Amino acid sequence: MQPRKQHLIDTALILFNQFGYHTTGIDLILAESGVSKATLYKHFRSKEALILAALQLRHEQVVSKLQAKIEDNKKNQETVDPVENVLFIFDDLNEWFNSDTFFGCNFINVSAEYADPAHPIKLFATKHKQVIVDIIAEQLATEDNHEVNKQKADQIGLLIEGAIVMAHTRGMKHAALIAKEMARHLL
Amino acid sequence: MQPRKQHLIDTALILFNQFGYHTTGIDLILAESGVSKATLYKHFRSKEALILAALQLRHEQVVSKLQAKIEDNKKNQETVDPVENVLFIFDDLNEWFNSDTFFGCNFINVSAEYADPAHPIKLFATKHKQVIVDIIAEQLATEDNHEVNKQKADQIGLLIEGAIVMAHTRGMKHAALIAKEMARHLL
DNA sequence: CTATAAGTGAACAGAACTGTTTACGTCAAG
DNA sequence: CTTGACGTAAACAGTTCTGTTCACTTATAG
Numbered sequence: 001m002q003p004r005k006q007h008l009i010d011t012a013l014i015l016f017n018q019f020g021y022h023t024t025g026i027d028l029i030l031a032e033s034g035v036s037k038a039t040l041y042k043h044f045r046s047k048e049a050l051i052l053a054a055l056q057l058r059h060e061q062v063v064s065k066l067q068a069k070i071e072d073n074k075k076n077q078e079t080v081d082p083v084e085n086v087l088f089i090f091d092d093l094n095e096w097f098n099s100d101t102f103f104g105c106n107f108i109n110v111s112a113e114y115a116d117p118a119h120p121i122k123l124f125a126t127k128h129k130q131v132i133v134d135i136i137a138e139q140l141a142t143e144d145n146h147e148v149n150k151q152k153a154d155q156i157g158l159l160i161e162g163a164i165v166m167a168h169t170r171g172m173k174h175a176a177l178i179a180k181e182m183a184r185h186l187l
Numbered sequence: 188m189q190p191r192k193q194h195l196i197d198t199a200l201i202l203f204n205q206f207g208y209h210t211t212g213i214d215l216i217l218a219e220s221g222v223s224k225a226t227l228y229k230h231f232r233s234k235e236a237l238i239l240a241a242l243q244l245r246h247e248q249v250v251s252k253l254q255a256k257i258e259d260n261k262k263n264q265e266t267v268d269p270v271e272n273v274l275f276i277f278d279d280l281n282e283w284f285n286s287d288t289f290f291g292c293n294f295i296n297v298s299a300e301y302a303d304p305a306h307p308i309k310l311f312a313t314k315h316k317q318v319i320v321d322i323i324a325e326q327l328a329t330e331d332n333h334e335v336n337k338q339k340a341d342q343i344g345l346l347i348e349g350a351i352v353m354a355h356t357r358g359m360k361h362a363a364l365i366a367k368e369m370a371r372h373l374l
Numbered sequence: 375c376t377a378t379a380a381g382t383g384a385a386c387a388g389a390a391c392t393g394t395t396t397a398c399g400t401c402a403a404g
Numbered sequence: 405c406t407t408g409a410c411g412t413a414a415a416c417a418g419t420t421c422t423g424t425t426c427a428c429t430t431a432t433a434g
Binding site for chain 2: 410411412413414
């Protein structure tokens, strides 16, 4: 990956998340990144392609951080505890909400702006959410009863979404702690 | 309220919700409503004013439906049951998710598009969410301990947001039933 | 040294939007 | 029957966006 291209994606991801996908124009991304317009359109054939690349980056960030933490937990545990191996997610959310880089979830936000369920951008967001829940289900897996695991994973997923929206639209930075208590109660 | 003005607001609300706030241009609203541009700008000084009017309408719809159901429940109960007086919300959500007029929550969506917390549109969305939670807290009120009620109301609010996002971004129309089970468990 | 790939800057086209203005209908109430 | 509020149609101004093009520069590997 050429450095300019990567820099464009990095910059675009931040700006899209902070200001929205329609609101953020190409020119702002160019000004902020210091890249010329011709270069942008050499690497991406449209704004939509750049949005998808930014979402792809975010997806990889989230998934790899999640999996790294899971690996880490497994190393530091002699006995694997499926509950604790999921609850840490809410601590991560808590950190995120209280950072100065929290402007809501890219995928929830982009879903709001690209409403058509058949739109590639919306499809990507849907897929991302599904992947996260699948990873959670995997963590909750015990020897038996996969159906129950999937149900519990959906419940955790619902709590995550709820916490993000609560933190973003109501500004309640402690939403992750509320969700964590609820998750502990349910698991 | 003049009929044209009301018709503009009604049309705008539907289109904004279905297609998004930036995507939906003035011209689409005019074409769909059959009203002229001059008339629109006689009633609203800007697109933003029309958005706020549409959100106000939606706010009133949600609040009045909620309160009507609460009144109804109180009449049909000899003993007031705070839990059942809140759980019905998820049945309403379930109907909504399975209707053909579900395109996510107006206020969550508009929060995604207008990210600046000081923007009047975002402020309106924040206020709406707070009003809903306050109504729920009121329902959960017993003789003592208001602090606990507020906490439980926030939990219910979180479940509602989670269900909406789950239904909207992942297309899971049964999300309200999942949330209802979780709510019953928590209350 | 030179060929090639990558990038710049600036102008431009074309589309889409918001918002304004003007000249012209319609219709009910006094 | 006329006045005034309400509405229409259409052209227009002005801005903002995406996307294209082209002449020119820089960096680097062989």
